[in-house]
Amino acid sequence: MQWLLQDFEDTRKLGDTLLAMGRDFSWHKIVPFVGALTPEPVIKDKRSVVLFGAYSMWKYAESHALEPGVFRIEPFLRQDAWQPYLLNGPDALVIRFDQCGVHLNGTDEDVFLRPVEDSKEIPGRVMAASEIVALSKRVSALPEDELPIGSLRGDTEVMLCAPRRILEEWRLWVADDQVVTYSRYKQAGRVDYVPHIPPEVLAFGETMAQANAGYAPAYVMDICRIADGLRIIETNGINAAGFYAADLKAIVLAIERLCER
Secondary structure (H helix, E strand, O other), X not given: OEEEEEOOHHHHHHHHHHHHOOOXXXXXXXXXXXXXXXXXXXXXXXXXXXEEOOOOHHHHHHHOOOOEEOOOXXXXXXXXXXXXXXXXXXXXXXXXXXXXXXXXXXXXXXXXXXXXXXXXXXXXEEEEHHHHHHHHHHHHHOOHHHOOOOOOOOOOEEEEEOOOOOOEEEEEEEEOOEEEEEEEEEEOOEEEEEOOOOHHHHHHHHHHHHHOOOOOOEEEEEEEEEOOEEEEEEEEOHHHOOOOOOOHHHHHHHHHHHHHO
């Protein structure tokens, strides 16, 4: 298998692992949003190439018919099997970004904002309602041809919901509906990368992966603990997700097994 990697700090850890494992990989820079790679890679077999780095690399993979290329995922918010277990599920408001002013104007509360699609147009985060409204108005006022590729647009579908107090957060890497590695990344609101997961959290993640079998060949699932139990925060594409303290060799082997099949 040939691995094409965007050259930046987090992916360097994957490059070190691939080098130690004797795998075929190369480094590239990415034209922002467009997804073009420099230098242009020399593809040896289009049916055995995987890309890791910025989300926009999917465009290169798709335009060059590379397999598996980038593992795309559907919006986690629309997965029926996960609805009862989502941190922000039934209570989330899903609207166009240009409609935020209609729903949030006049409130000073903090709101969690995230695009419904795994598009990376803006990272999911808590913002003041007034800040969201102001951003929505700025975006809506721009002509379509002046909006940067890959940025928030008026018709971007977003979810809005009340912030929740999270005690701990973990990322689980799933391939072929099996959890292959994991990492804690926050505790009590502070960044804390540790290759550890309590048994009940791992069991919850495995149950969730099996409950929605076939969701994607490979992806990451973020799980949190709140006062009344465990919840799914979101899912993300595995090719553009941070590694934290994951076992990178396990990720490499899992993707290779997928592709061998």
